Amino acid sequence: MVICGDDGLARRLAVELDAVCGEAVTVVLPSRRDEHGAEIAALHRDPHSPVELLVAARPDEQTLRAAGVERATALALTYGDDQVNMTAALLARALNPSVRLVIRMFNRERGRHLERLLDREAVVSGRADDPMLDVSTTVLSDTDTAVPELVSAVAVGQGHTLQVDGKVFRGVVRPAGAPPRSADLTTLAVLSGAHRHDPASEDSAETPGEDGTQLLPDTRTAYHRQFTHGRLMLEEVTHHHAPDPPSRQRRGSRGWLRARLAHLPWKVFLAREVIAVFGALAAIVVALAAATALFAHEHPWWKNVYLPMLDIFTMGDPATGEPVARRVLQLVAGFVGLAVLPLVVAATMNATDAFRTASASHPPEEHLDDHIVLVGLGKVGTRVLARLRTTDHKVVVIERDPHARGVALAREFGVPLLLEDATAPGVLDRARIQHSKSLLVLTRDDGQNLDIVMAAREANPDVRVVMRLYDDNFAATVQRAMRASYPDALTRSRSVSALAAPSFAAAMMGRHVLGVMPIERGSLLFTVVDVAGHPELEGRSVHEAFRRNERRVLAVGSHDTGRPASSTDTLAGLRLDRPGFDWRPAHGRVLRAGDRVVLATTRRGLDILMTGVRPRPADRRG
Structure with a gap:
């Protein structure tokens, strides 16, 4: 497998594949000396790691040949420039018509066109008809993959949203002793006793143990520990509605004009x-x-x-x-x-x-409360704002760059907007942070994000905080300090590349990823799999297909062989254009070759299911 990139996503993807994949992985980076190149070089020096490092400025034909794309099973292109990724994908398909392509694209429309073009090229070449080959093109956006988790964390303080089969689901924490609810579908995790009310516990998300978080526990464990430990449940929720139309004030309204003049910054x-x-x-x-x-x-x-x-x-x-x-x-x-x-x-x-x-700027009204303060309107912040507008949550946005990507969107939606530096004195106060319920900080600077969070905590110790932090060690240190100082308030850190890497890794291994549910800095994967050809599934009942801490069948549906897969069937959080799924299948239902199943798996469990190879103990890096 080959990974070509120039930022942290390539490095995290290499770590993901190193942890769950027994095949050779070649990573192409612009430099060996930067932070990402140095970490890949450290993996390369590990005698147990299959990772190789190739230094090249751009993914031209010579670089792709040197990386072995002509013989590769899969190629991931994760550069930050859509055009670079698109050019490299076209070159790679010409060099190896059977290579599985996973492409990072921010422009959704361009990504859909590219996906159709490359898939059509594979069909014309005849490679797509070969049952022994998994020739596919998957266009993913790290932003789109991460946004649902960020929105869910800041909006409800727990869990993650997943949209499939036209329905919306989310992970919700039930505290110890809480009775089950009719909307609960299954137990995804039993949380540690130390943080039973918070799924973002400090325990490893994939390390089972009597006192640690257990992913995909068996029925007996889930039942007995529900009285002493919190549980992460998969819950079906109502559909999100379309964004409200932008609010327009009447231009002739004297009251509106008077209020607007009063808010102008004459000082x-x-x-x-x-x-x-x-x-x-x-x-x-x-x-x-x-x-x-x-x-x-x-x-x-x-x-x-x-x-x-x-x-x-x-x-x-x-x-x-x-x-x-x-x-x-x-x-x-x-x-x-x-x-x-x-x-x-x-x-x-x-x-x-x-x-x-x-x-x-459009400052919030003086009586606004119970709202979400969003800091940063870059690529991620813009998508987060658009997603929040599909909910009933009130939002106040802070962005220091008046030309930022999402400023026009905020104005279009009529969202209160402060075009100021959030670290400046008084800016958070003007956003009414004292009366807000959540703070989401999404600038690209880890230190600046921490400064904003610390200032917000002093103004409102109970505010729910989700901040974007890239460095894992720094994030762990910050979360421990925040929890020690504010034990009754939720503080979470998220990395966009860490949230996106499991989806890219799964797509490279030929899996259909519907979504990722992070638990602390680990994750559960949600995938759709055809039962045919999988001895772990075919001919087994739903109960027999279950493996503790590895996989659980969530839904069963019939595979429609008469229609091609929809192009909207690839991005996390989008509708699966297939016949309906039964989300409460009987435990005794036998899975047949014509069925498709939605699975919740750990990364290790999905690798075992798809390859039949159990990873080495040293590879379980979580």
């Missing part, structure tokens, strides 16, 4: 530098007016002020017929004007620009 014109510049100009005018009155004998008095101002702004006529003192003062005023006018213009432009930027 920017009273900034210190503006007052200093215009104060100096006024002092100069007064001094020149006094000199004109004393030495040039101009009358009346207003003329003593009027003429120096004309001279400063170079608007007066030459004083050729005037007294010598008047001519000297005109020259002095002209030189003063040359020195002062640039300062006046600069201060005015700065104040005007600050006024325009601040006017573009």
Whole structure:
């Protein structure tokens, strides 16, 4: 398998495949010296690791040949540039028509077109008809894969949303002793006693134990531990509704105009530098007016002020017929004007620009409470805002860049928007953080995210926090410190690349991934699998197909062989265009060759199911 990328997703994907895949993995990175290259090089030096490292600036034909794409089973292209990934995918399909392609694309429409094009090329070449080959093209977005978990974590404080078969599901924590509910479908995990109310426990998500979190426990364990431990249940919920139409105020409304004028930031014109510049100009005018009155004998008095101002702004006529003192003062005023006018213009432009930027903000109303504060409107933040708009949650957005990707979307939706730096004093207060229920921080700077969270915690110790942190060690340290300081408040860290890597790894291994449910920094995978050809499933009952801490059958449906798979059938969180699934199958139902099943699996369990090979103990890195 070959991975080509230039950021953390390539590194995390290599770790995923190293943990669950016994095949050779070649990673192509631009440099061996950066953080990601150094970590891949460390894996390469491990005698038990199948990972190789190839350094190349771009994935051109020569690089792909050197990486072994002509002989590869699967190729993942995870560069941050859609065009680079698209070009490399076309080259790879030409070099190896049977290679399984997994492509990272941010532009959804372009990704759908590329997926159809490459799949059509495989059909024309005749490779797609070979039952021994799994020739497929899967276009994934790390952003789309991570957004549902981020939204679920900040909106409900627990669990993860999953959309399949036109229905919406989520993982919900039931505290110890809580009775079962009619919407509960199955037990996904029994949580540790130390953090029984929080699925983001510090225990390894795939390390079973009497006192640790157990994924996919058997029925007896789930029953006996429900009285002493929390449980993570899969719950069916109602559909999300479409985003509300943007709110438009009537332009002729006097009340709206009065409120808008009251919120305009007039105080920017009273900034210190503006007052200093215009104060100096006024002092100069007064001094020149006094000199004109004393030495040039101009009358009346207003003329003593009027003429120096004309001279400063170079608007007066030459004083050729005037007294010598008047001519000297005109020259002095002209030189003063040359020195002062640039300062006046600069201060005015700065104040005007600050006024325009601040006017573009739309601060929340004074009575707003129980809302979500979202910091950052980049790629991830924009998608999170769009997803939050499909719910009933109120949102306030903070973004310091007025040209950020999601600012226009926030204005279109009429969401309260503060175009300021969230780390600046008073900005979180203006977002009414004291009255909010959740804070989601999604900037790309780990240190800045922590600064924002610490400031928010001081203002509102009970606010639910989800922050984007890339570094695993830093994230673990931050979460321990936050939990120790605020034991009654939920604090979670999430990495977009860590959330996306399991889906990319599963797609590379020929699996149909519907979604990923992170538990702390581990995860459960949700996949759809054709029963035919899997001895662990075919001919077995739903109960017999279950494996503790490995896999559980969630739903059973009939495989429609008469229709091709829909192109919307590849991205996590999208509808599966197949016949309906039975989400409460009888334990005794026997799985036949014509069935398709939705599975919840650990990464190790899915690898065992699909390859029949149990990973080495040293490979279980979680």
